[in-house]
Amino acid sequence: MIQAITETKLTTFLQTEDNRIDTSVGSDLIRHLVKFTNDMDKSIQYAYSTVHLIYDRYTKFVFENSALPSKISDCSDFVAGVSTFPYVLVATLASEGAASQAEQTFTMNVTSLPVGGANFRVFKTTSGGAGDTGVTIPLTLGINTKTVPAVSFNRTVKFQFDKDTVEFDSLILNGVASTCPAAINDVYTGRLNLVPSGYYKYEVYEVSWTGAVAISVGNAPINENDVLPVGPTHGVVQGLVTKGKMYVADKSGTAQVQYTQRQEPSGGTNYIYYGQ
Numbered sequence: 001m002i003q004a005i006t007e008t009k010l011t012t013f014l015q016t017e018d019n020r021i022d023t024s025v026g027s028d029l030i031r032h033l034v035k036f037t038n039d040m041d042k043s044i045q046y047a048y049s050t051v052h053l054i055y056d057r058y059t060k061f062v063f064e065n066s067a068l069p070s071k072i073s074d075c076s077d078f079v080a081g082v083s084t085f086p087y088v089l090v091a092t093l094a095s096e097g098a099a100s101q102a103e104q105t106f107t108m109n110v111t112s113l114p115v116g117g118a119n120f121r122v123f124k125t126t127s128g129g130a131g132d133t134g135v136t137i138p139l140t141l142g143i144n145t146k147t148v149p150a151v152s153f154n155r156t157v158k159f160q161f162d163k164d165t166v167e168f169d170s171l172i173l174n175g176v177a178s179t180c181p182a183a184i185n186d187v188y189t190g191r192l193n194l195v196p197s198g199y200y201k202y203e204v205y206e207v208s209w210t211g212a213v214a215i216s217v218g219n220a221p222i223n224e225n226d227v228l229p230v231g232p233t234h235g236v237v238q239g240l241v242t243k244g245k246m247y248v249a250d251k252s253g254t255a256q257v258q259y260t261q262r263q264e265p266s267g268g269t270n271y272i273y274y275g276q
Helices: 094-101
Strands: 002-005 010-015 030-038 044-048 051-054 058-065 087-092 104-112 119-125 142-148 157-161 167-173 198-208 236-249
Touching: 002 010, 010 236, 030 051, 030 058, 030 236, 087 094, 087 104, 119 142
Parallel strands: 002 236
Antiparallel strands: 010 058, 030 044, 030 198, 051 058, 087 157, 104 142, 104 167, 119 157, 198 236
């Protein structure tokens, strides 16, 4: 079984040569089109490997992550705030009633910071309705997480940022992943977006050329049923050479369902925390 991680380059070795179909051409005229099917939502992605090294029995495959970093300035999840912290993620509003009392959490995987860095802070309203901005917290490269504990009154919670040039490739607010980091899949350049995590089926199709190999529009089939006009630079799908299962785990800190470990209760009373 292939093991992969979301938002991460995938490198794997698959057995292909034992089932080689077109033996009339050299291995330099063979490529493999891989089909990935998610077990849960049945979504399908196709891609040619960015690296294609055929050994005696195995072929090396490398696929790039298609999720491109996004800037705060390009993400519509952020709304306007005050002049000193003008970019705001609204976690909850007091007008949402009891739902606003729950724990509020954001997680951002920062890939680039502007010169001089960037900061955020938490704005929340108190039981009396007054606003509290709390301390300023520097953003760091990598996973940044902030959790505001649950309360017993209706309140507003916002995460405020002072720079809009912060780049990130993952943003999760209260367990919901943002769509801001653009995922641009490309069958020809081997770009995949292996989301959601979980189990996938992979199928590897042999494609052969009689002339120069061209992995490009009009020259390389985009799926197993794509038949191109006959020509030396037009690839032909010969058939399925191998298939199997792949498990894709969530990249650390990006799981869409996240859990908080609570201290073991004392006094013999057990509690179940639901939805936190």
